[in-house]
Amino acid sequence: MNGYRTADFHCDVLWKLLDNPELSFADDETNKLDVTLPRLRHARALLQTFAIYIPERMEKTVVPILHSIDLFHRKIVAAPGMRFVRGPEDMRIARENGEIGALLSLEGADGLQGDLALLRVLFELGLRAVGLTWNNANWxxxxxxxxxGGGLTGKGRSFVEECNKLGILLDVSHLSQQSFWDMADVTKRPLIASHSNTQTICSHPRNLCDDQVRAIIAMDGLIGLTYVPQFVRADGKAGVDDVLRHVEHICGLGGANHLMLGSDFDGIDNHVVGLSHPGEVYNLYDSLVKRYSDEQVKAIFAENTYRFLTTYLPN
Structure with missing residues (x-):
């Protein structure tokens, strides 16, 4: 890919490791993981965000969240060539040294039960992005x-304000429409949608309507193109060209400098044809370079993300 780096803002490797601690991120001989160290190297990754996701069957407390953070440190950050990203300088060093940045996010804050002290503890442990909900309602x-289709609760608003104070990035990908607009009203910092496409191209509740896309652009946020087949195309039979339709639509709304990648690898059972793991991201590159300039493709692949993180991560 001619020296291009890649940055992906959402994968669920930690969920699979939590479910099966015997799996190896560094060398997955079982082929049960989409995202592995060799595949990230093959993709020339600059950044991979690792989401903590606690499945419904587990307890809604901080305990499985802490177990996930332990796995992140022992199995991801400890792998050769990985760099733990907590602030802008970590991103700069990762780029200079040819390392892969590892950023920690939380997908669904159910286990915190609105306790802002727990949020502050997770920040000290390296949490840098959070989605308040998964698909359902919580506190x-x-x-x-x-x-x-309700919005933020009082505790939810306080949570947003505390994230702003700490410098934790707020992720809207799983929010209801009303929760999105409530969060946009409360936050003083840009929002991201780590793994969402556009409803105009594929009408799914997990995708963003045009007004949401415009709002994220206006606040200097980011939208992560996701490879979840049913978020790409209504019938779920999606190929790389179907992903490009979302790129074209967001760019048409003025979002060329606000696009990033948000694969949702390891959180999906089915894949877009030609995008089943990071090692296949060259297929997306090959399609993009036929339609966009080198500068635009670099922006989507990593540069928009790099600029955003070096601007908005806490020092």
């Missing part, structure tokens, strides 16, 4: 699949 907000 802080309604998620994208919650039928009542």
């Amino acid at each position: 802080g907000a309604d998620g994208a699949m919650e039928p009542r």
